[in-house]
Amino acid sequence: MNILALIPARSGSKGVPGKNTKLLGGKPLLAYTIEQALEVSLFSKVILSTDCEQIAAVGKEWGAEIPFIRPASLATDSASSIGVVQHALDFYKEKGETFDAVCLLQPTTPFRAPHLISECIQKMKTENWDAVVSMLPVPHEFNPHWVFESDEKGALHIATGEKEIIKRRQELPNAYFRDGAVYLTRTEWLEKGSFFGEKLGFVLSNPTTFVNIDTLSDWDKAEQLIQQLKENS
Structure with missing residues (x-):
């Protein structure tokens, strides 16, 4: 499969100002997700979609491709993630390049394991799901x-x-809930405006390293998790 890894990182976060480039455990938040994506050998490209030149520079420094600067209209509080993905697909389509699927990897869940991403891809390949999403038990x-x-x-x-x-x-x-770590969706469904399609599979994440950073208290939890991981390593 020809799979695009897309990392969305807009400016203007209100819950944690500047969170995408804010240092977490000594490196920018978005660097965790870039490193994880680059460890997965099943991606054709690993790109960063951002509206901000500063974020783009940090992403490039950590190894992500920066094929474009996202339009400001797709970087507002009300802008949808599906619109961000469709914008990237349209960009490459104009260049004659298409993908079978897109893997959306949000920087706000920095502690996903690379093997979780690979497991989602293998599950899509072998079980023919329209989409595979990481989940945690309710x-x-x-x-x-x-x-x-x-x-x-x-x-x-x-x-x-x-x-x-x-x-x-x-x-x-x-029962399960989306933890936000991995959204893997076939392109045909993304073009229809859906991350889930009609046949949705899932892979379980590790609950002990789960954090989805939206507020300063979430950031504090992430700092505590890093400390725990260091102590246990």
Whole structure:
């Protein structure tokens, strides 16, 4: 498969100002994701999509390709990730280059293992999924069969629509949530505006190294994880 690894890193973060180039454990946040992507031999290209020349310079220093500077319209708070990916695909299509799939790797999940990325690719190849996404298990107390939603009158109903709640934890079906580390999607579905397609597979991430950096408290957690990893190495 011809796969494009795309690392999105826009400027203007509000939760953690300048987070993509902010030093985490002595190196820029986005450097972790670039290094992981470059360790995977299954990518045709590893590119950084950014609207910022400074971020681009840091990305290039750490080994990512910088084929373009992303338009400002695709770097706002409301800009969608799918739009960012489609922009990159259109850029290469104009040059006569196409890809079978794109692997979106967000810098905000810096501790994914390279083998997790490879596992997603192999799973797509061997099991013919439209997309493969990294996931983590939902704790049983937040399982959708135990979650309630309120209606317009304030009455609560089981989120799944069932009338009776599942009483025993052991009977709950497995549930998962996206951890943000890997989104691998076939190009035909990305062009239709979907990261998931109709047949979605998943690979489990490591919960002990999970952090998705959006706030300063998330950053503090990442710093603590780095310290723990150093102590355990």
